[in-house]
Amino acid sequence: KHMVKPRLVFISNSTEIGSIYKKKELEELSSFCKKNGLFLYLDGARLGSALTSQENDLTLSELSKLVDIFYIGGTKNGALLGEAIIINNNKLKENFRFHLKQKGALLSKGRVIGIQFLELFKDDLFFELGKHANLMASKLAEGIKKSGYKFLTKPVSNQIFPILPNKLIEKLNKRYGFYGWSKIDDKKSAIRLVTSWATKEEFVDKFISELK
Structure with a gap:
């Protein structure tokens, strides 16, 4: 009651x-x-x-x-x-x-x-736009994985949560807009990356190149 x-x-x-x-x-x-x-x-x-x-x-x-x-x-x-x-x-x-x-x-x-x-x-069109967002996220996730990094959750949609070194996050934060999701330990954190219907493939390639 x-x-x-x-x-x-x-x-x-x-x-x-x-x-x-x-x-x-x-x-x-x-x-x-x-x-x-x-x-x-x-x-x-x-x-x-x-x-x-x-x-x-x-x-x-x-x-x-x-x-x-x-x-x-x-x-x-x-x-x-x-x-x-x-x-x-x-x-x-x-x-x-x-x-x-x-x-x-x-x-x-x-x-x-x-x-x-x-x-x-x-x-x-609604579904084609959704597919594009997912395709860009999938490519981004694959590039992050090949760079040697893991994920907080399995990438299956247009939101992905890579776990990156804090120093790398600081570097990326100067050039890209994203959300710091959670602290993993003293050296690593998970961030939230989101792709959309308007995300261009060259932007994804550029982000991946920054991880090396």
Whole structure:
């Protein structure tokens, strides 16, 4: 009685550490939520990368049937801004537009955002952009691996987490923008590198050359 009652499970795909949910994992999580009266929400900010990962075995259609609500991220996959919210559970649809307006999230020109998604899903552009981001990350990860460095997590999406010497990180930080993720020991740390739909191959090659 003195605790907040759990009502929703929140996950991201891809996750904050670059991993992705496999079909079996999402099915088990979905089943658990249904049995325990919980809503399952999926943050799809990086869904383009997750669904085009070489290790992915989920389709967008399959994913949509396993969660109550999710969104397709546009901002991180080629759109100027905006996300497309998909509500599968009818219990969550009631008064949704009212809540949008009440919270100050209803745009007067919302159709402008919608047009972006119409274009993104023409000729599989959304997935092609995700594939490009993953391809650049894969090349970057391979170059880092060949340079003799390991990773905090297995690279499977457009976010990779190499473990590098602190002195090398200081050098790279003067030329590139990235996030220091976690300290491994007194001499090494993990950093977070993210590629995108706009990452050029020559930039990846340049970064790899700096590791030597």
